[in-house]
Amino acid sequence: MKILIVGDFKEESGRRLLVNARKFGKGFVRNGHDVMEFCYRAQLQQLSPIKSKNWAVKIAKKKVDEILAELARHYQPELVFLTTFKLLDVKTIRQIKAAAQALLICWYEDATRGLNEQVLDIGRMCDFFLATSGGELLQRYKQAGVRRCAFMPNPSDKDIEHPREVPDKCRSKILFTGKLRHGQDGQDEMRRELIKWLVDHKDMTVWGCMGQKTLQGIDYLNAICGAEMALSINVFNDVRFYHSDRLTHYLGCGAFVLAKRVPDSDLLFEDHKHLCYFDTKDQCAELIERFQQDAGQRRKIAAAGRERVHKAFGCEKLARYIVDLATQGEYQDSWAEII
Template identity: 25%
Template sequence: MDIVTVGPGINNKYAGFFYATDRKIRNGLIRLGHNITHISDRDIASSALGLRFVGKKLANRKLLKVVEAIKPDFLILFQAHLIEADTLLALKKRLPNCKIANIDNDLIYTKTRFLRLLKFKSLVDVTFITSAGEHLKRLRKEGLRSAYLPNCTDSSIERGNPFIDVNLTYDFIYFAGDVLQSRRWELPLKVASIAPDVKCGFFGHGKTRIFGSRYFQLLKNSKLALNWNKMNDLYLYSSDRISQLFGTGRCVCLYRGSGFQRFISEKEALFFSDADDLASKIRTVLHKDQWQEIAQRGQDHYRTLFNEKRIAEYIIKFTFDENISNYEWCDV
């Protein structure tokens, strides 16, 4: 198929977010044999000398020109927040057979983010979000054809084999772009106080988020990594960091309340209930050198279930009403 994708471009985090989900899904689509044309609404808008209103209009106009030239079978929006409903309406009139999917990786916990999805309600064929539970139910109640989309990994981007290298700087690592007073830091800091013998690396406090090669260098120099989000009891929700942790082969620490036991077993991740439980399990797997086996099994399993080709294929099949019964999350 000819597919046009719209989303972040090279200016996103000054190219430091080269491991973003949209990049991996585009790789998957290409590896499935599709012809992909990508445009960045944000990069186009930024060319308007900082005039946001002008830049937004320019981005929407460019999208229509690209679509008119290519006449795609499928349009995929990735966090394309500058694209207007009127633009999609015009596109639908010109290409009534072109399917449209809207993919949003953000946690849909504010009214603004929820309304952002609703504005395309009658214009997109499907809306994908990376959480299940109440947020997905709410979208469906509003009449959106919605589906859960796992965070994908791409072995050409997320590389690493910590289970063959024991000379790593950190036993336990955590990243969070948030102020130190945030509740997100309470759990990792408590783990560090309970287990002072564990070499911890905590990064991102003070909202100084780390991107690019430095992020991967730090991550690949750790044995265990904590997947801990702004909301941790929302069914099957995680930021895309979960794919980076599993993809690079860390021994991933997952909160039991997240529900990921549906896909990942105790042999493939370190599940915990609270800080005391996590600290105890970290010490155990480090002392017995079990973290390496868990890391390897976790990486292999996550890459099998949630690789970029499989997720891209699921997006196509769900959008085009094809059989999706062989995907483990099809009934979420």
């Protein structure tokens, strides 16, 4: 199958190592498909003399849409896989559909709560709408006119996410990477409170918040590999299945993970087998105390978590599920949710 991936591949920074669109692309290739990647934002910036996003859209979007449509006309993909929404619109999708008789599948990476109108407009034009959460969010998009919806988690890549020896400067007792808060309303205040408390009382190392720089590429991976424990807590923790890709990175690199429980997350990773869940600050603190004194059990759970994430959510397997959706209308797994 010929597959055209339209995404933002972060080609200007170290973040490109862990871009999920690229992981899916590698998964498709490993399953024997031909893949063409189109980095929409890079094309915008290349064609616009002014590099700010707003000006680039005004100046170059029409031309980028024409280039994308022309690529689709020449390549004639059987599947177009959309992994970005921010710069696309219905005009972009219409041009793709006119240029190639292909199935369209979109994947919403940060699917937490509420309807995003831009995502909804594009989702209505696709044959399948995939999201990193299930339950109510999928139901809302379905009820708003999206044809078919399915849960599709973040992929792992064993070639990038794996344990490695790191220098002492990368080592930490407990690690968190990310912001304290994001821009949406209704966030779980426990995230901010817990992170600050762990920094003050448990010597947790943070990157990307509290005045510390954001790590990218190999620096980010080394920080994970050097941590005895890693904290995973979302800005929203009441959304079925949803974990940010931080959890995939942590588990894939072999970290022992303490994760805030989300609805039905045991279907993805089992408590005290692949990681350890907590519901309160006190539970998190108790787990830290316990596993700081039991390195053997900590390493055993970390190893099982790494095996689980790469076996159950590896990019090859999830890419195969996407092709199954395109060709059969379904995929089979214990955590599958398709409506």
